[in-house]
Amino acid sequence: MTIRADDSKHTARPRREALLNRPARARAREKADLLIVNANELVTLSANNQRPRTGKHLLELGVVRDGALVIKDGRIAAVGKTHEITRAYKSENIVSANGKTVLPGFVDSHTHLVFAGTREDEFLLRVEGASKQEILDRGGGLLRIVKETRRANVEKLVEKATETLNSMLEHGTTTVEAKSGYGLTTKDEMKILEAIQRLNQMHPVDLIPTFLGANAIPLEYANEPEDFVDLIVDEMIPKAADKGHAEFCDVSCERDAFNMDQSRRILTAGKNLGLKPKVHADESTPSGGAELAASVGAASADHVLFSSGEGLKAMAEKGIVATLLPASAFSLMTGRFPDARTMINLGVPIALGTDFSPNCWVENLQLVIAFACHFMRLNPAEAITAATINAAHAVNRAGEVGSLEVGKKADILVLDVPNHNFLGYRFSVNLVEKVIKNGRLVVDKEAAESEYRLLEEQET
Numbered sequence: 001m002t003i004r005a006d007d008s009k010h011t012a013r014p015r016r017e018a019l020l021n022r023p024a025r026a027r028a029r030e031k032a033d034l035l036i037v038n039a040n041e042l043v044t045l046s047a048n049n050q051r052p053r054t055g056k057h058l059l060e061l062g063v064v065r066d067g068a069l070v071i072k073d074g075r076i077a078a079v080g081k082t083h084e085i086t087r088a089y090k091s092e093n094i095v096s097a098n099g100k101t102v103l104p105g106f107v108d109s110h111t112h113l114v115f116a117g118t119r120e121d122e123f124l125l126r127v128e129g130a131s132k133q134e135i136l137d138r139g140g141g142l143l144r145i146v147k148e149t150r151r152a153n154v155e156k157l158v159e160k161a162t163e164t165l166n167s168m169l170e171h172g173t174t175t176v177e178a179k180s181g182y183g184l185t186t187k188d189e190m191k192i193l194e195a196i197q198r199l200n201q202m203h204p205v206d207l208i209p210t211f212l213g214a215n216a217i218p219l220e221y222a223n224e225p226e227d228f229v230d231l232i233v234d235e236m237i238p239k240a241a242d243k244g245h246a247e248f249c250d251v252s253c254e255r256d257a258f259n260m261d262q263s264r265r266i267l268t269a270g271k272n273l274g275l276k277p278k279v280h281a282d283e284s285t286p287s288g289g290a291e292l293a294a295s296v297g298a299a300s301a302d303h304v305l306f307s308s309g310e311g312l313k314a315m316a317e318k319g320i321v322a323t324l325l326p327a328s329a330f331s332l333m334t335g336r337f338p339d340a341r342t343m344i345n346l347g348v349p350i351a352l353g354t355d356f357s358p359n360c361w362v363e364n365l366q367l368v369i370a371f372a373c374h375f376m377r378l379n380p381a382e383a384i385t386a387a388t389i390n391a392a393h394a395v396n397r398a399g400e401v402g403s404l405e406v407g408k409k410a411d412i413l414v415l416d417v418p419n420h421n422f423l424g425y426r427f428s429v430n431l432v433e434k435v436i437k438n439g440r441l442v443v444d445k446e447a448a449e450s451e452y453r454l455l456e457e458q459e460t
């Protein structure tokens with residue numbers, strides 16, 4: 001519990017002389033921009049956040065019962081019990097979270113946010129059991145999205161991604177990592193990074209840009225993949241690193257994409273220009289992705305569905321986050337999910353993400369948490385930690401978001417459920433009632449519902 005204001009007066013009743021000697025302003029309650037009070041559970045995730053959490057620390061949610069929180073200038077100014085907070089602070093804007101659960105905003109640490117086109121017809125083929133190769137032979141796959149994305153202008157990409165971000169925000173996601181990767185030419189990759197930059201400026205959700213020019217080998221380089229790696233290293237990465245277009249450099253280290261040597265070359269080139277490495281690792285085969293992530297000191301290795309025991313041990317030693325994407329594994333329809341329990345036992349820090357993409361159209365991290373509980377047997381507390389503070393670590397934002405601690409951004413959710421175990425237990429509906437982003441109430445389902453009730457009453 002942290003209370004910034006002087007709380008000595010709460011511990012004992014002051015004697016009359018002491019009260020008389022005390023300057024008047026010391027007794028006045030400090031004014032806040034917004035107070036959240038009476039939360040049945042205030043899930044703070046405070047303490048032990050210098051490094052991504054591992055093992056039993058994943059279970060430590062730091063729940064305050066009858067909790068309250070103070071917001072000033074877009075930041076969290078104090079956290080504590082309601083009776084302590086309301087003695088020290090006042091505000092004209094008070095949110096009652098009576099019977100509800102308050103959480104930090106979710107951090108979606110792996111998305112392919114910006115693209116044009118859809119792949120629902122391929123979904124039908126997948127349901128019927130078609131292989132990746134059969135889909136490619138019929139002109140589908142990732143490269144069809146590349147074709148459509150190349151045709152789209154920045155404005156169209158921004159417009160489409162805005163709809164996605166609105167939906168993500170309504171479901172409680174307040175920070176999103178967004179990758180390029182559907183352009184695969186220098187011009188089109190930069191166009192996607194520009195779209196991400198514009199979205200970050202105009203949308204309440206904070207975006208973290210990742211350059212993923214090495215998402216796939218485009219048709220025109222099918223016979224000369226090394227030439228495409230040269231293009232990425234010599235032209236795309238310097239441009240992506242210039243003017244802070246990207247913070248991370250990602251690579252798809254897979255049998256049908258980039259091999260170990262090519263991946264290492266790309267990540268090293270990025271690292272030399274200040275882009276922190278990330279790896280799409282071992283998604284469909286054991287491809288050495290986990291080992292690569294450990295050896296280049298990546299911020300995270302993502303998917304890790306087929307990673308070797310050695311690779312996972314190396315990740316644990318280096319403290320590399322494994323970003324698990326159970327909705328993506330679900331969409332593959334193979335029935336295989338990342339072995340989260342082994343990772344936790346080995347001491348690998350885990351995070352969760354949606355892997356939102358044209359092939360895995362999921363905007364809702366609550367569902368990802370439910371999948372993590374059902375298919376990977378995570379405790380809801382572990383899954384919540386993975387979708388908040390550990391996901392923040394995976395995108396280098398743990399000092400800013402991912403927990404409810406004094407000084408951090410006021411990115412806060414009010415869930416209309418009495419405790420955090422409902423995340424996982426009650427799934428497929430949106431449990432988020434309110435979203436506060438940078439201290440501003442940006443989603444309020446309760447207000448929308450009362451307006452709806454009012455309309456109904458007027459009509460009858």
Ligand SMILES: [Zn+2]
Binds near residue numbers: 110111112280355
């Ligand atoms: Zn991905």
